[in-house]
């Protein structure tokens with residue numbers, strides 16, 4: 001375990017969402033973007049820390065609201081992210097900068113929390129929004145754009161098999177999604193598309209390009225949707241911290257989610273400052 005977070009802090013962001021485990025992103029198409037320890041990555045040795053004995057008069061410390069990152073993984077020497085994703089999609093920023101991407105929103109609870117965190121940290125990111133949710137929460141789409149983040153089309157209703165559909169079905173889906181985004185934020189530039197679960201197909205990439213959108217895959221998957229394996233609360237927070245700390249490198253495109261993901265918000269509360277120490281964080285350029 002790399003860190004610990006008090007149960008009270010976790011409950012503060014709503015573990016009641018345990019029932020919402022069926023994220024539509026729960027089946028990734030390709031595993032090559034999954035977080036695996038990069039070559040050369042070294043886990044920080046965990047030294048037993050010498051804790052001073054509390055004096056009888058010492059006041060109890062409050063439960064931390066931000067998970068503490070113990071250890072000191074220094075990622076700057078990892079080789080930069082290279083290569084391309086499925087069917088020509090991008091999986092690196094093409095520079096030394098890292099792009100944070102948040103999928104499946106907007107979410108009325110967790111998208112604002114993530115936006116607040118990013119604003120406080122002065123960081124821009126990319127939000128891949130679902131059309132039906134953009135239509136339902138236009139004020140959140142508006143805020144994403146107003147805050148300077150990049151908007152990405154994540155299909156109308158997160159249809160995993162969209163890539164196998166006819167040209168007409170695909171175009172209608174992508175256009176409807178863009179329309180919902182633009183109705184909420186008329187000045188939004190929609191330059192990116194991400195297929196649900198990463199299920200790109202040649203036709204999907206081609207049609208997205210015809211609508212002016214570059215297909216974007218990822219290079220580091222936080223797997224913050226895999227509750228069966230990582231559970232909720234502290235185990236998931238620890239998992240996300242470990243995954244990003246051990247896998248982030250120059251050029252990474254990091255995949256996480258802002259839809260019903262309280263643990264992701266908690267983890268990124270610590271991860272964003274940590275990433276900023278080593279990397280420039282950017283929104284995918286429009």
Ligand SMILES: [Zn+2]
Nearest residue numbers: 025103104196
């Ligand atoms: Zn998704």
